Amino acid sequence: xxxxxxxxxxxxxxxxxxxxxxxxxxxxxxxxxxxxxxxxxxxxxxxxxxxxxxxxxxxxxxxxxxxxxxxxxxxxxxxxxxxxxxxxxxxxxxxxxxxxxxxxxxxxxxxxxxxxxxxxxxxxxxxxxxxxxxxxxxxxxxxxxxxxxxxxxxxxxxxxxxxxxxxxxxxxxxxxxxxxxxxxxxxxxxxxxxxxxxxxxxxxxxxxxxxxxxxxxxxxxxxxxxxxxxxxxxxxxxxxxxxxxxxxxxxxxx
Amino acid sequence: xxxxxxxxxxxxxxxxxxxxxxxxxxxxxxxxxxxxxxxxxxxxxxxx
Numbered sequence: 414x415x416x417x418x419x420x421x422x423x424x425x426x427x428x429x430x431x432x433x434x435x436x437x438x439x440x441x442x443x444x445x446x447x448x449x450x451x452x453x454x455x456x457x458x459x460x461x462x463x464x465x466x467x468x469x470x471x472x473x474x475x476x477x478x479x480x481x482x483x484x485x486x487x488x489x490x491x492x493x494x495x496x497x498x499x500x501x502x503x504x505x506x507x508x509x510x511x512x513x514x515x516x517x518x519x520x521x522x523x524x525x526x527x528x529x530x531x532x533x534x535x536x537x538x539x540x541x542x543x544x545x546x547x548x549x550x551x552x553x554x555x556x557x558x559x560x561x562x563x564x565x566x567x568x569x570x571x572x573x574x575x576x577x578x579x580x581x582x583x584x585x586x587x588x589x590x591x592x593x594x595x596x597x598x599x600x601x602x603x604x605x606x607x608x609x610x611x612x613x614x615x616x617x618x619x620x621x622x623x624x625x626x627x628x629x630x631x632x633x634x635x636x637x638x639x640x641x642x643x644x645x646x647x648x649x650x651x652x653x654x655x656x657x658x659x660x661x662x663x664x665x666x667x
Numbered sequence: 668x669x670x671x672x673x674x675x676x677x678x679x680x681x682x683x684x685x686x687x688x689x690x691x692x693x694x695x696x697x698x699x700x701x702x703x704x705x706x707x708x709x710x711x712x713x714x715x
Contacts, residue, residue: 462673465680472684511691519680526676639688643695650695653702660709 421497421652432645439638446631453628465523467629470616471636472515473541477579479509479640480544483551484576487569497648499565500655502572503555504647508640510548516541528610536585537611540578547575586613 446467456463486502489495520538525531532538551568558564586609596604615621616629 460673461671462676464673464677468680468684508691511687515684515687518683522676522680526673639692643691646695646699650699650702653699653706657702657706657709660706660713664709664712 419495419497424497425649425652428645428649432642432649435638435642435645439635439642442631442635442638446628446635449628449631454624456625459527462523462526463625465519465526466625467632469516469519469523470629471633472512472519474633475636475640476509476513476516476541476544477582478637479505479512479644480547480575480579482644483509483548483572484579487572490565491569491573496655497652499569500648500651501644502569503565504651505644506548506551506555508643508647510545510552512636512640513541513545513548517545524610530610533610535609535611536607537582537609540581540585543578544575544582547571547578551575585609586611 450464450467453464453467455461483502483505486498486505489498490502517538520541521531524533551572554571555564555568558567585607588604588606593604596602616626621629
């Protein structure tokens with residue numbers, strides 16, 4: 414499927430209906446999600462502050478998916494010098510920055526009302542701030558180099574190196590399950606990991622009650638569909654922009 | 668419904684989220700429209 418879409422003509426035909434379809438799915442999921450959020454109960458300890466969960470978690474997941482997309486598009490663009498992959502990487506960065514900013518702002522509001530602090534330099538928060546700076550750095554690096562091809566290649570290197578931050582984010586609240594026993598076996602001691610105010614994994618651990626999980630799922634898929642619709646539309650805009658620039662050069666030379 | 672002590676925090680979170688998502692949507696739509704029109708105009712001018 415991805416190989417077929419690598420052809421810009423096929424991509425433009427596919428994205429003509431895919432963008433509006435994803436937008437319709439996003440509006441439906443977020444609409445239903447918001448209705449369910451208003452009916453969701455307060456959490457036992459946090460009370461109604463838990464309502465920020467339905468924005469913070471979807472924003473954070475979408476931001477990480479956006480960086481995975483940036484990393485994958487950068488690898489394809491760097492290795493195969495593929496123009497559409499370069500357009501995909503260029504257009505995903507502003508969206509990723511937007512969703513990461515939302516994760517930081519909603520997290521800060523949630524932190525103040527539940528922990529009593531807007532910010533802590535702990536591993537999870539700092540690594541997500543680095544993710545935001547990676548997106549902004551990618552945009553800035555591309556904008557600072559006039560030659561589009563060189564700009565794309567330099568920014569792709571930054572994006573590929575930045576993929577390491579996704580691992581830091583993932584393991585910032587708890588180590589991989591196999592690591593503590595291995596460490597104990599090798600050293601005889603207990604593994605010391607980062608201390609974090611941020612809670613550990615709760616969605617896939619089965620600890621979350623359906624009353625919270627169902628609205629949260631609608632919001633997560635709604636945010637992901639929004640991201641998909643915007644990304645597809647931005648890639649189309651970038652293809653048109655490059656076509657317009659090529660035509661303008663042709664017209665100037667004629 | 669919105670009169671509890673946490674309301675200023677979660678209302679701010681919802682307002683900021685929908686403003687940022689709204690801005691990203693409008694910016695994307697305007698960008699796509701501008702470049703599609705520009706490309707179509709140049710295509711037309713190219714044809715004899």
